[in-house]
Amino acid sequence: xxxxxxxxxxxxxxxxxxxxxxxxxxxxxxxxxxxxxxxxxxxxxxxxxxxxxxxxxxxxxxxxxxxxxxxxxxxxxxxxxxxxxxxxxxxxxxxxxxxxxxxxxxxxxxxxxxxxxxxxxxxxxxxxxxxxxxxxxxxxxxxxxxxxxxxxxxxxxxxxxxxxxxxxxxxxxxxxxxxxxxxxxxxxxxxxxxxxxxxxxxxxxxxxxxxxxxxxxxxxxxxxxxxxxxxxxxxxxxxxxxxxxxxxxxxxxxxxxxxxxxxxxxxxxxxxxxxxxxxxxxxxxxxxxxxxxxxxxxxxxxxxxxxxxxxxxxxxxxxxxxxxxxxxxxxxxxxxxxxxxxxxxxxxxxxxxxxxxxxxxxxxxxxxxxxxxxxxxxxxxxxxxxxxxxxxxxxxxxxxxxxxxxxx
Amino acid sequence: xxxxxxxxxxxxxxxxxxxxxxxxxxxxxxxxxxxxxxxxxxxxxxxxxxxxxxxxxxxxxxxxxxxxxxxxxxxxxxxxxxxxxxxxxxxxxxxxxxxxxxxxxxxxxxxxxxxxxxxxxxxxxxxxxxxxxxxxxxxxxxxxxxxxxxxxxxxxxxxxxxxxxxxxxxxxxxxxxxxxxxxxxxxxxxxxxxxxxxxxxxxxxxxxxxxxxxxxxxxxxxxxxxxxxxxxxxxxxxxxxxxxxxxxxxxxxxxxxxxxxxxxxxxxxxxxxxxxxxxxxxxxxxxxxxxxxxxxxxxxxxxxxxxxxxxxxxxxxxxxxxxxxxxxxxxxxxxxxxxxxxxxxxxxxxxxxxxxxxxxxxxxxxxxxxxxxxxxxxxxxxxxxxxxxxxxxxxxxxxxxxxxxxxx
Numbered sequence: 110x111x112x113x114x115x116x117x118x119x120x121x122x123x124x125x126x127x128x129x130x131x132x133x134x135x136x137x138x139x140x141x142x143x144x145x146x147x148x149x150x151x152x153x154x155x156x157x158x159x160x161x162x163x164x165x166x167x168x169x170x171x172x173x174x175x176x177x178x179x180x181x182x183x184x185x186x187x188x189x190x191x192x193x194x195x196x197x198x199x200x201x202x203x204x205x206x207x208x209x210x211x212x213x214x215x216x217x218x219x220x221x222x223x224x225x226x227x228x229x230x231x232x233x234x235x236x237x238x239x240x241x242x243x244x245x246x247x248x249x250x251x252x253x254x255x256x257x258x259x260x261x262x263x264x265x266x267x268x269x270x271x272x273x274x275x276x277x278x279x280x281x282x283x284x285x286x287x288x289x290x291x292x293x294x295x296x297x298x299x300x301x302x303x304x305x306x307x308x309x310x311x312x313x314x315x316x317x318x319x320x321x322x323x324x325x326x327x328x329x330x331x332x333x334x335x336x337x338x339x340x341x342x343x344x345x346x347x348x349x350x351x352x353x354x355x356x357x358x359x360x361x362x363x364x365x366x367x368x369x370x371x372x373x374x375x376x377x378x379x380x381x382x383x384x385x386x387x388x389x390x391x392x393x394x395x396x397x398x399x400x401x402x403x404x405x406x407x408x409x410x411x412x413x414x415x416x417x418x419x420x421x422x423x424x425x426x427x428x429x430x431x432x433x434x435x436x437x438x439x440x441x442x443x444x445x446x447x448x449x450x451x452x453x454x455x456x457x458x459x460x461x462x463x464x465x466x467x468x469x470x471x472x473x474x475x476x477x478x479x480x481x482x483x484x485x486x487x488x489x490x491x492x493x494x495x496x497x498x499x500x501x502x503x504x505x506x507x508x509x510x511x512x513x514x515x516x517x
Numbered sequence: 518x519x520x521x522x523x524x525x526x527x528x529x530x531x532x533x534x535x536x537x538x539x540x541x542x543x544x545x546x547x548x549x550x551x552x553x554x555x556x557x558x559x560x561x562x563x564x565x566x567x568x569x570x571x572x573x574x575x576x577x578x579x580x581x582x583x584x585x586x587x588x589x590x591x592x593x594x595x596x597x598x599x600x601x602x603x604x605x606x607x608x609x610x611x612x613x614x615x616x617x618x619x620x621x622x623x624x625x626x627x628x629x630x631x632x633x634x635x636x637x638x639x640x641x642x643x644x645x646x647x648x649x650x651x652x653x654x655x656x657x658x659x660x661x662x663x664x665x666x667x668x669x670x671x672x673x674x675x676x677x678x679x680x681x682x683x684x685x686x687x688x689x690x691x692x693x694x695x696x697x698x699x700x701x702x703x704x705x706x707x708x709x710x711x712x713x714x715x716x717x718x719x720x721x722x723x724x725x726x727x728x729x730x731x732x733x734x735x736x737x738x739x740x741x742x743x744x745x746x747x748x749x750x751x752x753x754x755x756x757x758x759x760x761x762x763x764x765x766x767x768x769x770x771x772x773x774x775x776x777x778x779x780x781x782x783x784x785x786x787x788x789x790x791x792x793x794x795x796x797x798x799x800x801x802x803x804x805x806x807x808x809x810x811x812x813x814x815x816x817x818x819x820x821x822x823x824x825x826x827x828x829x830x831x832x833x834x835x836x837x838x839x840x841x842x843x844x845x846x847x848x849x850x851x852x853x854x855x856x857x858x859x860x861x862x863x864x865x866x867x868x869x870x871x872x873x874x875x876x877x878x879x880x881x882x883x884x885x886x887x888x889x890x891x892x893x894x895x896x897x898x899x900x901x902x903x904x905x906x907x908x909x910x911x912x913x914x915x916x917x918x919x920x921x922x923x924x925x
Binding site: 201465 | 534576577578579607608609644721750751752826828842845846849850855856858859871873874875896
């Protein structure tokens with residue numbers, strides 16, 4: 110848990126850190142037996158009750174822990190999050206809801222907290238009851254394992270991820286040093302897992318629940334809601350944020366302080382979200398798609414997402430194929446206001462389409478741009494001032510192999 | 518051109534046949550030099566002016582031939598269709614429009630027709646000017662090659678298709694034998710081609726243009742608009758229908774006659790559309806997704822299309838993986854009214870999800886059902902009476918390999 114302090118307080122930068130980096134937070138990650146061998150149970154706990162906010166999947170099929178935690182976080186207060194991986198507790202009916210409630214109760218008991226202050230999340234197999242004997246024996250052990258080291262928790266929430274995802278920022282707000290840290294897991298889906306995007310953020314800033322909720326909504330819009338790996342939205346997607354105020358200083362409620370806090374929160378969430386894309390199943394490239402000149406921000410996002418989810422664009426990017434026609438065709442069917450004649454497309458600084466027509470003599474340079482591990486696609490629609498940025502991955506044979514096979 | 522006559526006139530069945538099977542139609546397919554070797558220029562011509570209707574891509578990026586033909590068919594009359602493959606004449610600006618107009622004019626000259634009676638379609642490379650010298654030398658030759666054999670035309674409209682797609686029906690309407698035939702090409706996209714769905718239907722029925730337009734819209738809704746291979750909509754998608762009345766008999770305008778005509782037209786269009794899915798790049802299975810019990814027909818179609826386009830569902834079907842959680846998750850994010858508790862899913866007759874919960878003991882039988890070349894997914898949402906059926910393919914490594922590679 111190395112958290113290097115920033116040298117220039119005004120420009121927050123990503124530093125090493127995780128969900129236990131902010132003052133007054135501890136975490137633990139252990140193996141309890143939901144999975145055969147790998148860590149599968151995580152706790153994140155604040156030493157005092159904290160403001161809390163959550164953003165959840167919009168899928169109408171919501172897993173039991175999502176339904177439980179949506180209600181639990183509605184009051185805006187929480188002190189602990191308990192997470193299991195290996196089983197999503199989704200499509201499990203009423204017994205599944207009872208299992209989520211019991212998970213919260215077990216954690217509350219082990220930590221000596223009111224059950225109302227415990228939030229729950231799960232990820233893993235769908236349609237299979239949560240193995241509660243493992244959870245029952247595991248939670249007290251996880252509580253005893255709590256420490257200021259958040260790295261084991263970051264490993265315990267993973268399913269098919271290739272690497273743990275943690276990040277933090279440290280910045281000064283109103284003369285007080287504030288830390289925002291977090292951990293996430295990725296969006297791969299492998300049989301028999303239905304994996305999920307989970308993200309747990311903690312901060313020692315003091316932020317009232319209503320303000321925290323708006324800040325988190327803004328940060329998620331520009332991070333986890335601006336990424337796509339396969340266009341599917343899971344039954345379990347959850348982002349939670351706890352703010353325990355241990356940094357001291359006045360509550361952050363508006364003005365420059367709130368602006369700085371939200372920007373830093375967005376930075377951490379964005380870093381974690383891009384890690385999720387990089388770790389997408391079979392992904393070999395991180396692709397940033399920036400749309401400018403759309404009729405509105407909403408239309409810019411819609412256009413960018415349509416391009417980001419186009420199988421033909423994603424396979425072309427994987428193959429290093431500067432097939433700009435596929436980008437134009439995706440824009441054309443995205444439903445947003447656009448005209449070929451005013452549409453420009455660039456890879457980084459290299460313009461490949463001007464006014465809807467291919468720029469001649471750039472094919473080789475465009476192909477070379479696609480050889481990079483990070484690809485920047487810039488689209489100017491020329492019909493308004495709306496702009497948005499989304500991140501996606503390429504689509505490789507590996508993705509199909511992983512997601513189609515019995516045995517993986 | 519074997520057209521076997523139906524034994525039971527009341528139940529039209531698909532027979533062999535093509536765009537030249539109906540009385541008074543001739544066709545030709547030749548090589549003119551847009552492609553290196555393969556046939557690339559087709560003509561379909563009626564001996565008399567015909568009622569005409571068209572359905573076109575909804576993509577805002579429309580190829581020149583689409584823009585040209587949308588205007589040309591608006592009057593409801595046509596006598597010939599000229600089609601080239603190998604070049605889409607898309608993203609080619611004003612010169613592209615002039616090329617489409619010249620193609621129509623060349624065909625009109627070679628056939629001795631008013632240019633207003635000629636429709637144009639193109640498919641192939643995007644963003645490259647149409648090689649007009651090849652078109653100019655080819656059209657007169659194609660006109661001289663016209664014959665009652667429609668099979669060479671069916672080959673000349675192909676791009677990356679593995680097989681030509683033709684079908685017909687013959688039925689009695691008001692005591693008159695009517696033939697509806699057609700040809701189509703598929704929806705694969707390979708560098709540097711942006712391929713397209715094209716379908717050309719002809720009939721000797723007598724149908725006024727306004728009625729023909731409605732019948733075609735209905736038939737396309739249940740055929741070409743009910744299939745999806747990769748979710749992308751091309752710049753060139755076109756379905757055209759000519760009805761020359763050479764079968765004799767009174768005009769078909771309403772009642773039982775129109776009902777029978779529309780059903781038979783839908784049958785031919787559906788057969789051709791399913792051939793397009795079967796021939797999808799890297800497709801190994803034809804998957805029918807039927808949704809019942811949706812709040813409306815529109816919602817049923819939306820739910821079915823979301824499942825049909827889900828990468829996770831498509832890769833699971835390819836891998837023979839009865840991962841029903843992916844189907845539920847796709848339904849949940851489709852935006853339609855649904856509740857887990859009332860949702861059932863079957864593979865054919867085998868129920869695998871009842872009331873949102875997995876049926877126990879059916880995994881092996883479900884996996885076996887996915888081994889078939891044709892898979893039937895039945896979804897009952899239990900919230901209303903809306904129903905819809907769509908067809909899709911699985912998603913194989915082959916799809917990614919084809920669409921991602923330079924050299925294919």
